[in-house]
Amino acid sequence: MVLPIYVYGEPVLRKIAQEVDVENTDWKPLVADMFETMYHAGGVGLAAPQIGKDISLFVIDTEPFKESFPDVKLYKGAFINPVITEEWGEDFVFAEGCLSLPNLNEEVTRKSNIRIEYYDENGVFHEQEFDGLAARVIQHEYDHLEGKVFVDHLSAIKKMVLKRSLNDIASGRTHAAYKTVHPKK
Numbered sequence: 667m668v669l670p671i672y673v674y675g676e677p678v679l680r681k682i683a684q685e686v687d688v689e690n691t692d693w694k695p696l697v698a699d700m701f702e703t704m705y706h707a708g709g710v711g712l713a714a715p716q717i718g719k720d721i722s723l724f725v726i727d728t729e730p731f732k733e734s735f736p737d738v739k740l741y742k743g744a745f746i747n748p749v750i751t752e753e754w755g756e757d758f759v760f761a762e763g764c765l766s767l768p769n770l771n772e773e774v775t776r777k778s779n780i781r782i783e784y785y786d787e788n789g790v791f792h793e794q795e796f797d798g799l800a801a802r803v804i805q806h807e808y809d810h811l812e813g814k815v816f817v818d819h820l821s822a823i824k825k826m827v828l829k830r831s832l833n834d835i836a837s838g839r840t841h842a843a844y845k846t847v848h849p850k851k
Protein backbone atom coordinates (compact mmCIF):
# COMPACT_ATOMS: atom_id res chain seq x y z
CA MET A 667 0.00 0.00 0.00
CA VAL A 668 1.33 3.42 -0.98
CA LEU A 669 1.21 5.76 2.01
CA PRO A 670 1.14 9.58 1.96
CA ILE A 671 4.43 11.27 2.83
CA TYR A 672 4.63 13.81 5.65
CA VAL A 673 6.51 16.92 4.58
CA TYR A 674 8.63 19.59 6.24
CA GLY A 675 6.65 21.41 8.93
CA GLU A 676 4.88 18.28 10.18
CA PRO A 677 5.72 17.81 13.90
CA VAL A 678 6.37 14.06 13.52
CA LEU A 679 9.52 14.87 11.51
CA ARG A 680 10.93 16.62 14.61
CA LYS A 681 10.28 13.80 17.07
CA ILE A 682 12.90 11.40 18.38
CA ALA A 683 11.82 8.01 17.04
CA GLN A 684 10.98 5.32 19.61
CA GLU A 685 12.59 1.89 19.67
CA VAL A 686 10.24 -0.87 18.60
CA ASP A 687 9.64 -4.43 19.78
CA VAL A 688 11.54 -6.58 17.29
CA GLU A 689 10.84 -9.96 18.88
CA ASN A 690 7.06 -9.88 19.23
CA THR A 691 5.97 -7.77 16.28
CA ASP A 692 5.96 -8.66 12.60
CA TRP A 693 7.41 -5.58 10.89
CA LYS A 694 7.34 -7.12 7.41
CA PRO A 695 3.98 -5.64 6.33
CA LEU A 696 5.01 -2.09 7.28
CA VAL A 697 8.44 -2.56 5.67
CA ALA A 698 6.72 -3.73 2.46
CA ASP A 699 4.45 -0.66 2.50
CA MET A 700 7.44 1.61 3.06
CA PHE A 701 9.34 0.12 0.11
CA GLU A 702 6.24 0.49 -2.06
CA THR A 703 5.78 4.10 -0.93
CA MET A 704 9.46 4.89 -1.53
CA TYR A 705 9.50 3.38 -5.04
CA HIS A 706 6.22 5.11 -5.93
CA ALA A 707 7.73 8.47 -4.95
CA GLY A 708 11.07 7.76 -6.64
CA GLY A 709 13.17 7.83 -3.47
CA VAL A 710 16.26 5.88 -2.37
CA GLY A 711 15.34 5.91 1.32
CA LEU A 712 12.31 6.38 3.54
CA ALA A 713 12.12 6.67 7.33
CA ALA A 714 9.04 5.88 9.43
CA PRO A 715 8.53 9.51 10.58
CA GLN A 716 8.02 10.37 6.90
CA ILE A 717 4.88 8.24 6.91
CA GLY A 718 3.76 9.75 10.21
CA LYS A 719 5.14 7.11 12.60
CA ASP A 720 7.67 8.11 15.27
CA ILE A 721 9.30 4.69 15.36
CA SER A 722 12.90 3.64 14.77
CA LEU A 723 12.75 2.11 11.30
CA PHE A 724 13.88 3.04 7.81
CA VAL A 725 14.33 1.40 4.42
CA ILE A 726 16.84 2.10 1.66
CA ASP A 727 17.52 0.94 -1.89
CA THR A 728 20.44 2.51 -3.76
CA GLU A 729 19.48 0.96 -7.12
CA PRO A 730 18.23 4.27 -8.70
CA PHE A 731 21.75 5.73 -8.32
CA LYS A 732 23.08 3.19 -10.83
CA GLU A 733 22.18 5.33 -13.82
CA SER A 734 24.26 8.33 -12.68
CA PHE A 735 26.85 6.36 -10.70
CA PRO A 736 27.51 3.04 -12.49
CA ASP A 737 30.04 1.96 -9.85
CA VAL A 738 27.61 2.36 -6.95
CA LYS A 739 27.47 -0.56 -4.52
CA LEU A 740 23.85 -1.64 -4.54
CA TYR A 741 22.20 -2.11 -1.18
CA LYS A 742 18.58 -2.74 -0.35
CA GLY A 743 17.34 -3.31 3.17
CA ALA A 744 15.29 -2.39 6.21
CA PHE A 745 16.95 -1.03 9.35
CA ILE A 746 15.02 -1.49 12.59
CA ASN A 747 16.22 0.06 15.89
CA PRO A 748 19.45 1.13 14.14
CA VAL A 749 22.39 2.63 16.01
CA ILE A 750 25.29 4.21 14.14
CA THR A 751 28.19 3.30 16.40
CA GLU A 752 30.99 4.97 14.44
CA GLU A 753 31.53 7.42 11.59
CA TRP A 754 34.96 7.97 10.07
CA GLY A 755 36.85 8.72 6.87
CA GLU A 756 36.93 11.72 4.58
CA ASP A 757 34.43 14.54 4.48
CA PHE A 758 32.25 13.65 1.53
CA VAL A 759 30.09 16.31 -0.17
CA PHE A 760 26.94 15.17 -1.92
CA ALA A 761 23.74 16.91 -3.06
CA GLU A 762 20.92 15.39 -1.02
CA GLY A 763 17.21 15.42 -1.60
CA CYS A 764 14.37 14.20 0.59
CA LEU A 765 10.82 13.06 -0.10
CA SER A 766 9.74 15.29 2.83
CA LEU A 767 11.36 18.30 1.12
CA PRO A 768 10.03 18.08 -2.44
CA ASN A 769 12.07 19.76 -5.19
CA LEU A 770 14.94 20.73 -2.89
CA ASN A 771 18.53 19.55 -3.38
CA GLU A 772 21.48 20.88 -1.41
CA GLU A 773 25.03 19.79 -0.80
CA VAL A 774 25.61 18.22 2.60
CA THR A 775 29.00 17.20 4.04
CA ARG A 776 29.18 13.93 5.95
CA LYS A 777 31.81 11.33 6.84
CA SER A 778 32.42 8.68 4.18
CA ASN A 779 32.25 5.55 6.36
CA ILE A 780 29.89 4.26 9.03
CA ARG A 781 29.35 1.25 11.24
CA ILE A 782 25.76 0.49 12.16
CA GLU A 783 23.92 -2.04 14.32
CA TYR A 784 20.33 -2.87 13.44
CA TYR A 785 17.68 -5.55 13.05
CA ASP A 786 16.20 -6.48 9.70
CA GLU A 787 12.48 -7.17 9.11
CA ASN A 788 13.03 -10.85 10.00
CA GLY A 789 14.31 -9.88 13.43
CA VAL A 790 17.92 -10.76 12.59
CA PHE A 791 20.60 -8.58 14.21
CA HIS A 792 23.37 -7.13 12.02
CA GLU A 793 26.53 -5.16 12.61
CA GLN A 794 27.76 -3.83 9.30
CA GLU A 795 30.03 -1.23 7.72
CA PHE A 796 28.98 0.94 4.78
CA ASP A 797 30.68 3.54 2.62
CA GLY A 798 29.86 5.55 -0.49
CA LEU A 799 26.27 6.29 -1.38
CA ALA A 800 24.81 3.54 0.81
CA ALA A 801 26.47 5.14 3.86
CA ARG A 802 25.14 8.51 2.72
CA VAL A 803 21.55 7.32 2.41
CA ILE A 804 21.75 5.58 5.79
CA GLN A 805 23.11 8.73 7.46
CA HIS A 806 20.29 10.78 5.91
CA GLU A 807 17.58 8.33 7.03
CA TYR A 808 19.15 7.96 10.48
CA ASP A 809 18.84 11.74 10.88
CA HIS A 810 15.08 11.39 10.40
CA LEU A 811 14.95 9.09 13.44
CA GLU A 812 16.66 11.82 15.48
CA GLY A 813 14.15 14.46 14.37
CA LYS A 814 16.51 16.01 11.86
CA VAL A 815 16.25 16.79 8.15
CA PHE A 816 19.11 17.48 5.78
CA VAL A 817 18.62 21.27 5.71
CA ASP A 818 19.58 21.29 9.41
CA HIS A 819 23.15 20.63 8.24
CA LEU A 820 23.31 23.79 6.10
CA SER A 821 24.83 27.13 7.07
CA ALA A 822 22.65 29.89 8.54
CA ILE A 823 23.02 31.90 5.32
CA LYS A 824 21.98 28.97 3.17
CA LYS A 825 18.96 28.40 5.43
CA MET A 826 17.97 32.07 5.00
CA VAL A 827 18.12 31.67 1.24
CA LEU A 828 15.92 28.58 1.45
CA LYS A 829 13.41 30.06 3.90
CA ARG A 830 10.81 30.78 1.27
CA SER A 831 11.10 27.34 -0.34
CA LEU A 832 10.75 25.73 3.09
CA ASN A 833 7.67 27.84 3.87
CA ASP A 834 6.18 26.83 0.53
CA ILE A 835 6.71 23.16 1.34
CA ALA A 836 5.24 23.51 4.85
CA SER A 837 2.15 25.29 3.54
CA GLY A 838 1.52 22.79 0.76
CA ARG A 839 2.28 25.21 -2.08
CA THR A 840 5.05 22.98 -3.42
CA HIS A 841 3.87 20.36 -5.85
CA ALA A 842 5.07 16.81 -5.28
CA ALA A 843 4.45 13.94 -7.68
CA TYR A 844 3.08 11.88 -4.76
CA LYS A 845 0.49 12.31 -2.03
CA THR A 846 1.70 14.41 0.88
CA VAL A 847 0.57 15.45 4.36
CA HIS A 848 1.44 18.99 5.40
CA PRO A 849 0.47 21.23 8.33
CA LYS A 850 -2.95 22.85 8.14
CA LYS A 851 -2.91 26.60 7.65
Ligand code: NI
Nearest residue numbers: 763764765766
Ligand atom coordinates in the same frame (compact mmCIF):
# COMPACT_ATOMS: atom_id res chain seq x y z
NI1 NI B 1 14.76 12.38 3.90
